[in-house]
Amino acid sequence: SAVISQKPSRDICQRGTSLTIQCQVDSQVTMMFWYRQQPGQSLTLIATANQGSEATYESGFVIDKFPISRPNLTFSTLTVSNMSPEDSSIYLCSVEGELGLRRYFGPGTRLTVT
Amino acid sequence: DAKTTQPPSMDCAEGRAANLPCNHSTISGNEYVYWYRQIHSQGPQYIIHGLKNNETNEMASLIITEDRKSSTLILPHATLRDTAVYYCIVRVAEGGSNYKLTFGKGTLLTVNP
Numbered sequence: 001s002a003v004i005s006q007k008p009s010r011d012i013c014q015r016g017t018s019l020t021i022q023c024q025v026d027s028q029v030t031m032m033f034w035y036r037q038q039p040g041q042s043l044t045l046i047a048t049a050n051q052g053s054e055a056t057y058e059s060g061f062v063i064d065k066f067p068i069s070r071p072n073l074t075f076s077t078l079t080v081s082n083m084s085p086e087d088s089s090i091y092l093c094s095v096e097g098e099l100g101l102r103r104y105f106g107p108g109t110r111l112t113v114t
Numbered sequence: 115d116a117k118t119t120q121p122p123s124m125d126c127a128e129g130r131a132a133n134l135p136c137n138h139s140t141i142s143g144n145e146y147v148y149w150y151r152q153i154h155s156q157g158p159q160y161i162i163h164g165l166k167n168n169e170t171n172e173m174a175s176l177i178i179t180e181d182r183k184s185s186t187l188i189l190p191h192a193t194l195r196d197t198a199v200y201y202c203i204v205r206v207a208e209g210g211s212n213y214k215l216t217f218g219k220g221t222l223l224t225v226n227p
Contacts, residue, residue, distance in 0.1 A: 004157075033215075042201070043158065043217040092157050094215075102148075103215055105157030 002027055002095050004106035012112045013083055020079045021109045023093030028073035033094040033103070034066070043092065049076050083113045118202045123222045126196075132189040134221050136202030139183040145206055147178060149187045151198040152220070158201065161187065192225045199223075 003026040034046040049055040055068040069077045093106040119137040126132040149161040162176045169176045175188040201220040205213050
């Protein structure tokens with residue numbers, strides 16, 4: 001299994017500012033995934049991050065708004081830039097488990113933008 | 115990946131079996147059925163998956179119909195801690211880790227005392 005931690009666990013931010021969310025995994029993983037969960041909604045994939053290459057973004061998400069770093073095989077960051085109240089969500093980090101058969105998810109970062 | 119249909123909510127009495135249905139009538143032969151759950155304020159948790167045969171692990175059982183167009187997740191003795199949103203997902207059974215895991219709205223299971 002993989003144990004994932006995220007920092008911060010929650011934050012309240014002002015409109016127009018940026019927040020960087022950290023994701024740390026206790027084992028080396030090739031791919032990391034970032035999801036967004038808006039209030040009362042299901043999870044939506046933002047992007048897939050490979051170590052050593054540019055992240056791949058899903059439709060509706062762009063690098064300027066959600067830049068991602070993946071400096072090594074156990075760590076990634078997601079930045080939510082120029083925030084607006086519509087960015088208020090839970091942001092979750094996920095990694096692939098053994099044999100490509102399951103995903104593990106972090107506890108999430110609850111972001112409120114005022 | 116095939117779409118899934120789940121009831122939006124279900125109730126279950128504590129100690130009884132919870133049977134959560136899922137329809138995936140457009141599933142392809144190379145697609146797995148996966149179940150995850152999300153307890154309030156936590157990240158999703160893997161429960162079980164299967165391709166054709168019924169599967170059982172320490173958490174639950176998965177019953178897949180012979181035509182694979184529907185499945186049922188069974189929690190044999192539901193507890194209050196099983197109250198969560200349960201997601202039924204189908205994904206292509208390709209090798210590697212770069213597959214999309216697409217979450218629908220899921221079923222909110224409420225276990226009552």
